[in-house]
Amino acid sequence: MKRHLTWILLLLTLLVGVLPGAAAAGMEKMTVTFYDEVSQSYGQPTVTDRINLTLDGAPLTPVDVPALVQYPAGSQNGRTLVPVRLISEALEATVTWVPETRQVVILREGSTIVLTLGSASALVDGKQVQLPDGIPAGVVKWEGKESTMVPLRFVSEQLGAQVEWQGDTATAAITSPKEEKPQPPTDPTGPEEGDLGWITGLDFDKTTQTFTVTADHTPQYRILDLGDRLAIDLLGAVYAPAVGRDLILSVESDAIEQIRCSQHGDDLGYGYPHTLRLVLDLVPGITYAQNLSVSAGGNQVRVSVSEVPEQPELPPLEPGKITIAIDPGHGGNQPGAVYPDANGNDVKEKDLTLPMSLMLAEILEDRGYNVVLTRTGDDSVSLADRAKMANAADAELFVSIHCNALDRNDYEGIFTYYYPNSTKGAALAQQVQEEVVAATGGIGRGTPSANFQVLRETTMPAVLVETGFMTHPGELARLCDPTYQQKIALGIANGIDAYLNNRT
Numbered sequence: 001m002k003r004h005l006t007w008i009l010l011l012l013t014l015l016v017g018v019l020p021g022a023a024a025a026g027m028e029k030m031t032v033t034f035y036d037e038v039s040q041s042y043g044q045p046t047v048t049d050r051i052n053l054t055l056d057g058a059p060l061t062p063v064d065v066p067a068l069v070q071y072p073a074g075s076q077n078g079r080t081l082v083p084v085r086l087i088s089e090a091l092e093a094t095v096t097w098v099p100e101t102r103q104v105v106i107l108r109e110g111s112t113i114v115l116t117l118g119s120a121s122a123l124v125d126g127k128q129v130q131l132p133d134g135i136p137a138g139v140v141k142w143e144g145k146e147s148t149m150v151p152l153r154f155v156s157e158q159l160g161a162q163v164e165w166q167g168d169t170a171t172a173a174i175t176s177p178k179e180e181k182p183q184p185p186t187d188p189t190g191p192e193e194g195d196l197g198w199i200t201g202l203d204f205d206k207t208t209q210t211f212t213v214t215a216d217h218t219p220q221y222r223i224l225d226l227g228d229r230l231a232i233d234l235l236g237a238v239y240a241p242a243v244g245r246d247l248i249l250s251v252e253s254d255a256i257e258q259i260r261c262s263q264h265g266d267d268l269g270y271g272y273p274h275t276l277r278l279v280l281d282l283v284p285g286i287t288y289a290q291n292l293s294v295s296a297g298g299n300q301v302r303v304s305v306s307e308v309p310e311q312p313e314l315p316p317l318e319p320g321k322i323t324i325a326i327d328p329g330h331g332g333n334q335p336g337a338v339y340p341d342a343n344g345n346d347v348k349e350k351d352l353t354l355p356m357s358l359m360l361a362e363i364l365e366d367r368g369y370n371v372v373l374t375r376t377g378d379d380s381v382s383l384a385d386r387a388k389m390a391n392a393a394d395a396e397l398f399v400s401i402h403c404n405a406l407d408r409n410d411y412e413g414i415f416t417y418y419y420p421n422s423t424k425g426a427a428l429a430q431q432v433q434e435e436v437v438a439a440t441g442g443i444g445r446g447t448p449s450a451n452f453q454v455l456r457e458t459t460m461p462a463v464l465v466e467t468g469f470m471t472h473p474g475e476l477a478r479l480c481d482p483t484y485q486q487k488i489a490l491g492i493a494n495g496i497d498a499y500l501n502n503r504t
């Protein structure tokens with residue numbers, strides 16, 4: 001099992017270089033501007049410190065923007081930002097840029113990391129993870145050149161390299177991840193002398209509403225009732241996927257919102273080299289004392305939802321009182337992405353999003369909903385006006401439909417975006433993505449948050465569906481096929497229905 005851990009998991013815990021404060025001597029100054037994803041403009045020029053990079057001892061020379069220190073406003077403590085493409089490619093990952101969604105896709109050894117500019121979370125193989133210190137990837141301009149930068153810690157945490165800070169030369173020395181060798185008996189990412197062993201499974205069964213922790217030993221645990229949260233500390237235990245990062249397990253439950261999982265060393269004071277901390281975030285009104293019970297037996301610890309409060313009976317959904325805003329991406333003088341099909345004829349994104357949107361409108365109307373479209377023909381409509389139309393129609397939900405593109409032709413799949421920190425948007429995105437993937441058989445790439453204007457300026461839960469990549473010949477052919485378009489529309493409609501029927 002250990003040997004099969006992917007590079008992401010295996011190398012997460014390697015040490016991270018720490019950047020000292022601003023006063024480090026001998027740093028070369030440089031003047032840069034940081035791009036602000038919210039205002040969509042560059043800020044004022046900023047003088048900052050330039051950082052040197054080495055890879056396996058050899059200088060790593062930036063093509064565009066060098067590594068640098070960003071000092072948050074009013075802080076002396078900077079964080080090192082490095083160009084993601086330079087570092088990723090040096091570590092033998094492939095980096096592609098998705099202009100429409102302002103995303104960087106990093107592919108390495110079958111794993112995919114998707115960074116959305118301005119978003120503090122990334123998707124790693126479809127699962128959302130927080131970026132180190134919550135710092136998003138961002139664009140920096142220097143001497144007319146632009147690069148997307150990520151925190152140096154990202155390099156160690158997600159790309160598996162080791163990073164060491166050499167203060168005297170202002171150098172971040174990066175060491176490539178080692179080839180996977182047979183594991184020595186004392187795996188530094190696993191249980192150590194004095195630990196009890198591995199946690200081998202964390203499972204939530206939605207039918208029985210039971211969360212089960214399975215270990216390869218008899219687990220020792222402590223329970224901390226934190227009111228709106230319940231923490232379970234598993235003493236002397238290591239859970240491989242949690243090493244070096246915070247995991248969030250989503251659960252389908254009326255009592256538990258999510259389960260967070262973090263691997264600790266001996267810092268919790270239990271006297272074991274490792275402790276695994278599980279935090280169950282409870283639905284408002286739910287308490288450990290009244291609604292949950294914890295039991296143990298054999299090699300398991302179980303948390304059961306013993307008493308779920310009565311759900312107030314929801315009035316039946318009345319689609320006739322609900323308006324859905326549908327936004328066909330681009331249009332008129334904004335074609336969106338343009339790529340040739342197999343016959344060499346240019347396909348414009350605007351001509352794909354419109355039929356899919358019209359099909360969606362028809363399905364929703366058949367189901368009794370009211371629908372408002374931001375365009376019904378080949379019209380130029382500004383992003384601001386699209387949001388205004390939805391707001392003016394007092395729409396319950398907003399769905400924008402787009403097609404994706406990047407600078408390679410072998411990446412395909414479906415994303416559904418929501419606005420950062422919108423809980424309802426996230427839930428809608430989840431439902432829509434699930435149903436679109438189910439209806440089309442396409443590859444689900446996850447539901448990132450993104451600061452898109454149509455998501456930001458609409459006042460209702462809003463999602464943007466990137467239905468597929470026009471740069472992938474197979475997916476483009478499907479996107480052009482009315483039968484497939486109908487499946488996408490059906491999937492979105494089913495997602496909307498599912499969301500509205502689960503409303504709380």
Ligand SMILES: [Zn+2]
Nearest residue numbers: 329336402403
């Ligand atoms: Zn688009």
